[in-house]
Amino acid sequence: MHEPVLAGPAVAWLDIREDGCYVDCTAGAGGHSERIAARLRGGRLLAIDRDPLAVEITRRRLEGYAQAEVVHGNYAELCELLRGYGLETVDGVLIDAGVSSMQLDRPERGFSFQEDGPLDMRMDTSGGISAAGLLAEQTAETLAKLLRAYGDVRFPGRIARSVVERRDHGKLNSTRELADAVRDAVPRKALANDEVRQVFQAVRIAVNDELGSLDRGLHAAMRVLGEGGRLVVIAFHSGEDRIVKRFLQDQSRAHRVLHVDGRVKEVVPPLLRVLTKKPVVPDVDEVRANPRAHSARLRAAERLG
16 A cells, blocks of 8 residues: 655745644545654644544554544534544644545445446545446436546546436446447547546545535635644645645635725735645655656645734
């Protein structure tokens, strides 16, 4: 299993204090969590993941760290999760958005088109709608909109019609059949695998409401970060990175509150100071060791008073 992407920079930008309190919102296999826990002396770490398997793996990995607790949940509900552990404010929040290698490498989870598997794609296998369930509800028009919104798909209309036709003939029951439906619709076969990858990404994002969770998680982080606390976010998809960039820009600007007649009632000062003028990206060695890291972008900010 690969080391977590941008592990060194992520921990460095968190600027960990030994007695501080930190949250790893997307624990995955526990790589980032372990690096944080190893730096704590009297501090506390809460590692969260919506995937029950990830929770199990991270709990085993962090067994030797009394300062770490692992919880099953969605970081979109960060405030509620922290209150359940008696926490109101923290010194750092890490969000590593997107799918994990652990999920991609297990065909039975249905995230990858490299091997055949069920059309599942749920990060939280304890509930929610699967990819098969989502695709069963779509018309060709609504599916095309979904592919445009989440996947940068070049032929969304053609692909959507192909998927719906296969589904209506009972031939959309596995990841291989979804991939075949995409390949059948792509006019230039040299682009087929790229389009399959983008379609799988779009369906996965929709199944797990990843962009919505990211947006809610960022706002929740603002409510729990104490003064001087750090927010570190790693994004892999252009849509994710756009949300993060705009959020940091918005929170790092002063806002005017107006009276109904347009006069300025008050000026609300910035809540964040952006620390990364440009996103931090993996170096050549990391991408060579883990090609999935090539699209990663890290952004960091500090909570103001």
